[in-house]
Amino acid sequence: MVEKTKPDLLIVDDDPLITDTLNFVLSRDFSVYVAESRAQVKSLLRQLDNPPQLALIDLGLPPTPHRPDEGFRLISDLIAYSPGMKIVVLSGQSDETNARHARTLGAIEFVAKPCEPETLKNLLLSSLSIRDAEIGAAAEGGLLGRSLLMEKLRQQIAQFANAPFPVLIEGESGSGKEIVAKSLHLMSSRATRPFLALNCAAISPTLVEPTLFGYSKGAFTGATTSRAGYFEDAKDSTLFLDEIGELPLELQAKLLRVLENGEFQRVGETQGRVSNARVIAATNRDMRQEIRNGRFRADLYHRLSVFTVNVPALRDLGDDKVTLLDHFREFYARQAGVKAFSLDSKAMDLWLDYSFPGNVRELRNIVIRLITKHAGQEVNSEQLLAELDMESMDIDLPGVAVAQDFRALLEAAKRQLQVQKNFSLDATLQQWERGYVEAALLVTQGNLTQAAKLLGIHRTTLYSRMQAYAGTGMDQADKSPHSLAK
16 A cells, blocks of 8 residues: 655744644654744755645744744745745734735735644645645636736737747736746647746756756766756747746846757756747846846846736736635635635725735635635625735725724824924825825826716816815926826
8 A cells, every 4th residue: 555645844933842843743744844944944945856835934033033024034935936835824923913914925824822733733734725726727827807907918918829939927926927927838839738837036046057957967066967957848848937037147148048049058068959948937026127237137138028918916907806706715615615705895895995915816815714714604894804914005995994004194293293394284184185186187097077086076176176286386296197287
């Protein structure tokens, strides 16, 4: 009888008593790897053939054991290294702000210390049933939504899919860049061949070259055999280079050469090889700024961006937030064998108003938590609010009292009153009002009727206030295409 392979679990905590205890209890069900710092995790991951499916991490890690900063950075590192990794945070820093931010970054759950090991084991085992429904799902590469931005994205994919030239995919973290890359591959004539993906931020800079181009036996310490690289394995298929902005500057010239004529050499060889791989790259950085800062070659950027696809942020997709809610809610309810939850009217308003700073990845994780906690129930705004990262919001949401935002406003008002001479409340309120009017005009591209509707005032009221602003001297401020001074 063949023994069933245990899932891999990474435990990260700087307290040896905790790691020893968890290792002893959880090693019966998991293959456990232990690290006590972010640096140790990076070293460990480079030694493993495949990333662990699960991670259990503390937030207060060295060198700042009493602050969550290093733990937050580790969550981002792990998600970048392996987007499918399920991360559970086990932390003594259990205030709600830390919990929400950890979930926004990609953690699926936040557990306060102390916690029974058996409870942790059950939570980790149940998280294994969570499948990443973002990638490889349904029709049109799993790109859901009916907004104009999503329709444009689908049109671009259909237009660029069969071309042999590189594509650069730009977009925020968690917005679905890998889905777009897979869609480009699946809609091309290369669809029957393998889709190879490499995260440039997930491997040591010294290993990027042999990983991409391969190496010969004896090329460096530890090279006991010859091995092909990604370009050689991709052959006539698709090679996806994620986080391309992290590629070391010294390797960018070699990548440029492959893109121009398909030629490359294994490390330690002089023999030339040729790859016909179609390269798709992705980044969440501003590449033009990277070029200005000398961190990325302009010629490589222009070669990669023969076609450029911009993946919209979830906050810009309007009612697509509900489409994605419905999709993930039904998907994970079926996975868990439970009834889906629903949102009451106030919770739905909150859902539509929330900006989802972690994009589709954050939305998916919120749905997973709601399915786990409120299966078959109607979720109210307070229950939903507990899962959202309100620190990311610039303003209060309708009907939701966010005390911390008010305290921040109170502190700002105190500072202004203490330092500003001849303070005028009327002038200050008028400035705030003008800011909202200007924003409404920008959003509606200068349409007074639509802007008035957004602001909840009559069109004639909006017009009279614009006229009043034009005579106050405020019209000398920076002008936009829809400036109030026009």
